Amino acid sequence: xxxxxxxxxxxxxxxxxxxxxxxxxxxxxxxxxxxxxxxxxxxxxxxxxxxxxxxxxxxxxxxxxxxxxxxxxxxxxxxxxxxxxxxxxxxxxxxxxxxxxxxxxxxxxxxxxxxxxxxxxxxxxxxxxxxxxxxxxxxxxxxxxxxxxxxxxxxxxxxxxxxxxxxxxxxxxxxxxxxxxxxxxxxxxxxxxxxxxxxxxxxxxxxxxxxxxxxxxxxxxxxxxxxxxxxxxxxxxxxxxxxxxxxxxxxxxxxxxxxxxxxxxxxxxxxxxxxxxxxxxxxxxxxxxxxxxxxxxxxxxxxxxxxxxxxxxxxxxxxxxxxxxxxxxxxxxxxxxxxxxxxxxxxxxxxxxxxxxxxxxxxxxxxxxxxxxxxxxxxxxxxxxxxxxxxxxxxxxxxxxxxxxxxxxxxxxxxxxxxxxxxxxxxxxxxxxxxxxxxxxxxxxxxxxxxxx
DNA sequence: GGGCATGATTACCG
DNA sequence: CGGTAATCATGCCC
Numbered sequence: 001x002x003x004x005x006x007x008x009x010x011x012x013x014x015x016x017x018x019x020x021x022x023x024x025x026x027x028x029x030x031x032x033x034x035x036x037x038x039x040x041x042x043x044x045x046x047x048x049x050x051x052x053x054x055x056x057x058x059x060x061x062x063x064x065x066x067x068x069x070x071x072x073x074x075x076x077x078x079x080x081x082x083x084x085x086x087x088x089x090x091x092x093x094x095x096x097x098x099x100x101x102x103x104x105x106x107x108x109x110x111x112x113x114x115x116x117x118x119x120x121x122x123x124x125x126x127x128x129x130x131x132x133x134x135x136x137x138x139x140x141x142x143x144x145x146x147x148x149x150x151x152x153x154x155x156x157x158x159x160x161x162x163x164x165x166x167x168x169x170x171x172x173x174x175x176x177x178x179x180x181x182x183x184x185x186x187x188x189x190x191x192x193x194x195x196x197x198x199x200x201x202x203x204x205x206x207x208x209x210x211x212x213x214x215x216x217x218x219x220x221x222x223x224x225x226x227x228x229x230x231x232x233x234x235x236x237x238x239x240x241x242x243x244x245x246x247x248x249x250x251x252x253x254x255x256x257x258x259x260x261x262x263x264x265x266x267x268x269x270x271x272x273x274x275x276x277x278x279x280x281x282x283x284x285x286x287x288x289x290x291x292x293x294x295x296x297x298x299x300x301x302x303x304x305x306x307x308x309x310x311x312x313x314x315x316x317x318x319x320x321x322x323x324x325x326x327x328x329x330x331x332x333x334x335x336x337x338x339x340x341x342x343x344x345x346x347x348x349x350x351x352x353x354x355x356x357x358x359x360x361x362x363x364x365x366x367x368x369x370x371x372x373x374x375x376x377x378x379x380x381x382x383x384x385x386x387x388x389x390x391x392x393x394x395x396x397x398x399x400x401x402x403x404x405x406x407x408x409x410x411x412x413x414x415x416x417x418x419x420x421x422x423x424x425x426x427x428x429x430x431x432x433x434x435x436x437x438x439x440x441x442x443x444x445x446x447x448x449x450x451x452x453x
Numbered sequence: 454g455g456g457c458a459t460g461a462t463t464a465c466c467g
Numbered sequence: 468c469g470g471t472a473a474t475c476a477t478g479c480c481c
Contacts, residue, residue, distance in 0.1 A: 240460045242476045263470085305469085308458060313472065314459085455481090462475070467468105
């Protein structure tokens with residue numbers, strides 16, 4: 001701002017006249033009102049103007065030569081000065097258009113997204129924030145199969161990131177180069193025509209705007225690429241992917257230990273999801289939602305929810321088929337409970353398969369025997385009836401265990417509910433209730449025989 | 454390749 | 468909104 005007039009004046013000074021006192025003699029003479037050779041001067045000026053007007057018709061070399069000639073013309077400084085004065089007056093009008101443009105909301109959005117996606121952020125940590133989230137969520141490394149898919153995503157993302165940065169750098173470099181070039185050009189031109197720094201600034205601004213619009217295109221296409229990548233990634237979520245064994249065990253364990261009320265609360269689901277190493281797709285979704293500030297309610301069809309929904313239905317549909325599984329997990333839960341209590345206050349952890357071990361559960365004399373006895377109570381393996389008694393097995397186990405060792409502490413709250421109470425509030429207990437109590441001979445068999453076979 | 458297992462989706466309900 | 472039931476679509480095993 002303060003240096004605005006400097007350039008112009010300095011150039012004016014080159015001409016040797018910061019004002020009329022410096023006007024060349026012939027100009028002063030001319031201005032002083034018609035000398036003897038006034039016509040000659042007019043002729044001179046006419047020539048110059050003619051030359052200027054026809055300059056576009058000339059070749060570049062000619063023009064350069066002519067330019068040089070004009071530059072060296074004795075009238076040049078005077079003309080330059082006049083132009084400077086005119087410019088001085090008009091430059092005021094330019095000044096008005098020099099307001100700060102507000103940050104483009106769309107550009108901000110793109111920037112935010114790129115930053116959030118880890119594309120434009122700091123290079124650290126392999127890039128993607130989603131990756132970090134996934135890594136944090138998968139914790140114990142259960143989701144081994146996820147990690148391949150996940151690293152694939154990460155690799156692609158970092159590819160995008162790399163391209164983005166390269167392109168951005170290129171653009172910036174080009175922008176700088178072009179700006180310098182234009183500035184040099186303007187400076188060069190400022191020798192022949194008055195150019196204020198303000199004008200250069202403005203020009204630079206225009207160039208930057210142009211380049212930033214190009215940059216925006218780059219950002220936009222990068223965003224698109226990320227979106228495509230992610231949508232493809234999320235599509236992978238649609239593709240059915242079996243949970244790994246450990247996850248299934250955890251879920252089953254919860255299911256069978258809460259058989260009387262297999263409806264995990266949101267917290268429980270979350271907990272289970274965490275324990276099972278929730279799918280990458282879900283991690284991404286969560287991440288995405290966090291970014292967009294949406295509520296997590298959009299996550300309702302979580303894999304865990306799906307699993308429990310499917311499990312409930314399929315269990316109910318064919319209890320006999322799940323009998324063995326139910327027994328296994330019931331026993332395991334018992335053992336877990338026993339272990340938990342023996343180890344002190346490990347309450348409220350129905351899903352700790354490691355404590356019981358897979359095959360080791362039957363080694364526990366207490367619960368093992370209990371389990372066997374309960375199993376034998378069922379008599380012969382008659383799908384429906386046995387299935388119908390699963391709950392009673394679990395309950396019996398629980399009951400006996402609590403009697404023998406006071407293990408109730410190790411049982412979850414829902415397990416404390418009496419099956420009958422649950423039975424009253426919903427249809428869940430209809431199938432697996434120990435209805436054999438009411439009609440031991442006919443009840444369960446007649447109710448479930450068709451479903452089990 | 455067929456069939457079963459199983460996760461996800463959809464329609465519907467209370 | 469969360470549940471059930473039916474169904475789809477895919478993975479996996481033989």
